[in-house]
Amino acid sequence: MSTSEYDYESLGLIAGLEIHQQLDTATKLFCDSPTTIREPDEADRTLTRYLHPTKSELGELDDAALEESRVDREFEYLAYDTTCLVEEDDEPPTEIDSEALSVAMQIASLLDMSVVDQVHVMRKLVIDGSNTSGFQRTVLLGQEGQIETSDGPVSIVDLMLEEESAQRVEERDEGVLYSLDRLGIPLVEIGTGPDITSPQQAKEAAQEIGMLLRSTGAVKRGLGTIRQDVNVSIADGARVEIKGVQDLATIDELVEFEVQRQAELVEIATELTESGASVGETVDVTDIFEDTDSGVIGGALSSGGSVMAVPLFEFDGDVGREIQPDRRLGTEFSDHAKRHGAGGIFHTDELPAYGVTAEEVTALRDKVGAGNDDAVAIVAAETETAELSIEAVKARAETALEGVPEETRGANDDGTTRYLRPLPGAARMYPETDVPPVEPDPSEVPTPELLTEKVDRYQDELGLDAGLAEQVAFGRRMPLFEDAIAAGIDATLAATVLESTLTELRRDGVSVETLTEDHLLSVLFLVDDGELAREGLNDVLAELASNPDLTAEEAIEEAGLAGVGDDEVREIIAGVVERNAEQVADEGMAAFSGLMGECMAELRGKADGETVSSVLREEIGKRS
Known part of the structure; x- marks a missing residue:
C-alpha cells in the first residue's frame, strides 16, 4: 500500500517530537571552554576511554546501556588547545553557565512554559562513547507549554537544558573516534506531548518550534546544530523513537514511512500467527559452504570464520517482504546482526544469488530442517561474531511474531530508518552531585521578538519589501543585521549585502564562510559613509574572503579601489x-x-x- 493511501486516524497514529538545538553561547555549559567547532587536523593530542554501564540508585541497569556494553569498543577523542579537564572528565564541572540558562528561559517564555523553581542537574547514562564521562548532564527547566498548528494545539511537555555530545569523526574496527570540540556546548531539548496525528502536523510543529528558537537570535545555525527525534506509534504497533533527523523538510516523509513499516509488521505478524510460524534453534552450517563461490561467505571462511543459520518456519516470502522503500523484514534482521559486528545476512527469500548456488540452498534447508514454506537466515563471519549475530537475528525473528518492537531507530537520508538499540528506560538517570542547584528567575529575562513579528517590523519601519524582510528575519545573519541597523547603517544596504550579495559571491565560488561579522560590518560602514562605492562591494568582500587577516581598508587597497577623488x-x-x-x-x-x-x-x-x-x-x- 502506498503511504498516501493510509488513513492515519483509523490507524491511530500518534507522534511526538524532541527538538535538540545548540545554543550560541560564548562558553560551554559546565566549563569555560569556547563553543567554537574545530577541524580534526587542529587537534594537538588524543585520549582513550573504555566505558561500562553503572546501576541506577535503585540498583537497576538500563536495557539500552546494557546492549551497548555488549559491543566491546575503544573510544578515542581528539583534544585541542582549548580542551579543558572537565571535557576530559578529569575534573568536576563548574556551575551552570548563566548565559545558557538565560537563553533557555527565553525559549521557555516563547513556548508559554512555566520555569521550575529550582534547577537540579541529573546524569543520563550514555555509553556509546559520545561523552567521556559515560553520562550526559541534563536539567529540567520548563514544563507545560503549548504551540499552535493548523490542526490544533500541540502541548510542550518539558524543556531540558543539557550538554551536547562529542562529534563522531570516524568509525573504526576497534571502536569510534570522537572530537571534543562539540562536547559540552549548551543544548536545549524540547519535548512535545503525543498530540500529533498526521505527518504534515509533525512537520508544521517542528517548523513552528524552529522559528521560535531562531527568534532568540542566540542559537547556532547550520548542519548538525539542530536535530529532531520523532516518536511514532500506531494503535496496533508500538512506540518507536527515531533519532537524528536533521532536515525539517523530511519529517513528514519520515512519519509516513514509519507508519508504513509498523502497518506492514503488524500485518506480517498476523499472517505468521495464523500460519503457526515459529523460530528454530541456531545451527552451524559451515560445512555446506566449504567450496562456495560466494565471495562474502568464502572470505569469512578463509579467515577461519563460520556460517551460522536459523530456520524460520512458515516465514517463506515474508523475510523478503518490503516494509519501507527498499527495506525488507530481512533488512531488519540484518540491522541486528550488524550491531554485533557482522556485515549483514543472507536469507532464502533472496537465494540462490550472490554466489550461493541452488544446491547449497537445498543442502542448507535440509540441514536445518526447513521445508518449502520456511525461510532460513545465515550469517558468515568470525566465529564468535557469527554466533552473536545469528542469535540477534533469531531474537528479532521471534519479535516479528509479536508485531512491532519498541526500539530506538536511526534516520536514513531517504526517510527510512534502521535499528539502533532498545528504548532507554528510567534506570539511566541519577543525580549529579558535583553541581549545586540553581534558582532561576525568569522575570529578569526579556521575551524575544518573534521572527514573524520581525518580518512585519522590517517592512513597516525599515521599508524593506516583503521578500527581503523575510529573508533577513529568517536568515542566519539576522542578529548581525540588527547590529548593523542599530549602528545607523541603511537597512536596505545591510539586508541586500547580507542576503543577496553574499549568496551571489558564494555561487561564484567565493569562500564567504571565512568572512567574520567584523569584516561585514566594516565594509557596510565604509559604503554607508561613502568611502567605498557599492559597485566595489563584491571585489572587497571577495578580497577579504581570500585574505581574512586584512582589514576592510586594506582589502580596498588590495582590490585597487582606493584613492579615487x-x-x-x-x-x-x-x-x-x-x-x-x-x-x-x-x-x-x-x-x-x-x-x-x-x-x-x-x-x-x-x-x-x-x-x-x-x-x-x-x-x-x-x-x-
Missing part, C-alpha cells in the same frame, strides 16, 4: 566622453546608456553609480 572620477569620465565624441555629437543624451557601462567598467567600483551618472550627464551636456 572627485577630480579623478570626472577626468576618467571626461576621457570616455572624448573617445566617443562622434557618438555624443550624433546622439546627444541618447548616448548615455552605452557610455555609462563603459565608465563603470573603467572605474571598476572606484565610484558609485549615482556619482558616475551625474558627472556623465554633465559631460555629455557640454558636448551636445
Whole structure:
C-alpha cells in the first residue's frame, strides 16, 4: 500500500517530537571552554576511554546501556588547545553557565512554559562513547507549554537544558573516534506531548518550534546544530523513537514511512500467527559452504570464520517482504546482526544469488530442517561474531511474531530508518552531585521578538519589501543585521549585502564562510559613509574572503579601489566622453546608456553609480 493511501486516524497514529538545538553561547555549559567547532587536523593530542554501564540508585541497569556494553569498543577523542579537564572528565564541572540558562528561559517564555523553581542537574547514562564521562548532564527547566498548528494545539511537555555530545569523526574496527570540540556546548531539548496525528502536523510543529528558537537570535545555525527525534506509534504497533533527523523538510516523509513499516509488521505478524510460524534453534552450517563461490561467505571462511543459520518456519516470502522503500523484514534482521559486528545476512527469500548456488540452498534447508514454506537466515563471519549475530537475528525473528518492537531507530537520508538499540528506560538517570542547584528567575529575562513579528517590523519601519524582510528575519545573519541597523547603517544596504550579495559571491565560488561579522560590518560602514562605492562591494568582500587577516581598508587597497577623488572620477569620465565624441555629437543624451557601462567598467567600483551618472550627464551636456 502506498503511504498516501493510509488513513492515519483509523490507524491511530500518534507522534511526538524532541527538538535538540545548540545554543550560541560564548562558553560551554559546565566549563569555560569556547563553543567554537574545530577541524580534526587542529587537534594537538588524543585520549582513550573504555566505558561500562553503572546501576541506577535503585540498583537497576538500563536495557539500552546494557546492549551497548555488549559491543566491546575503544573510544578515542581528539583534544585541542582549548580542551579543558572537565571535557576530559578529569575534573568536576563548574556551575551552570548563566548565559545558557538565560537563553533557555527565553525559549521557555516563547513556548508559554512555566520555569521550575529550582534547577537540579541529573546524569543520563550514555555509553556509546559520545561523552567521556559515560553520562550526559541534563536539567529540567520548563514544563507545560503549548504551540499552535493548523490542526490544533500541540502541548510542550518539558524543556531540558543539557550538554551536547562529542562529534563522531570516524568509525573504526576497534571502536569510534570522537572530537571534543562539540562536547559540552549548551543544548536545549524540547519535548512535545503525543498530540500529533498526521505527518504534515509533525512537520508544521517542528517548523513552528524552529522559528521560535531562531527568534532568540542566540542559537547556532547550520548542519548538525539542530536535530529532531520523532516518536511514532500506531494503535496496533508500538512506540518507536527515531533519532537524528536533521532536515525539517523530511519529517513528514519520515512519519509516513514509519507508519508504513509498523502497518506492514503488524500485518506480517498476523499472517505468521495464523500460519503457526515459529523460530528454530541456531545451527552451524559451515560445512555446506566449504567450496562456495560466494565471495562474502568464502572470505569469512578463509579467515577461519563460520556460517551460522536459523530456520524460520512458515516465514517463506515474508523475510523478503518490503516494509519501507527498499527495506525488507530481512533488512531488519540484518540491522541486528550488524550491531554485533557482522556485515549483514543472507536469507532464502533472496537465494540462490550472490554466489550461493541452488544446491547449497537445498543442502542448507535440509540441514536445518526447513521445508518449502520456511525461510532460513545465515550469517558468515568470525566465529564468535557469527554466533552473536545469528542469535540477534533469531531474537528479532521471534519479535516479528509479536508485531512491532519498541526500539530506538536511526534516520536514513531517504526517510527510512534502521535499528539502533532498545528504548532507554528510567534506570539511566541519577543525580549529579558535583553541581549545586540553581534558582532561576525568569522575570529578569526579556521575551524575544518573534521572527514573524520581525518580518512585519522590517517592512513597516525599515521599508524593506516583503521578500527581503523575510529573508533577513529568517536568515542566519539576522542578529548581525540588527547590529548593523542599530549602528545607523541603511537597512536596505545591510539586508541586500547580507542576503543577496553574499549568496551571489558564494555561487561564484567565493569562500564567504571565512568572512567574520567584523569584516561585514566594516565594509557596510565604509559604503554607508561613502568611502567605498557599492559597485566595489563584491571585489572587497571577495578580497577579504581570500585574505581574512586584512582589514576592510586594506582589502580596498588590495582590490585597487582606493584613492579615487572627485577630480579623478570626472577626468576618467571626461576621457570616455572624448573617445566617443562622434557618438555624443550624433546622439546627444541618447548616448548615455552605452557610455555609462563603459565608465563603470573603467572605474571598476572606484565610484558609485549615482556619482558616475551625474558627472556623465554633465559631460555629455557640454558636448551636445
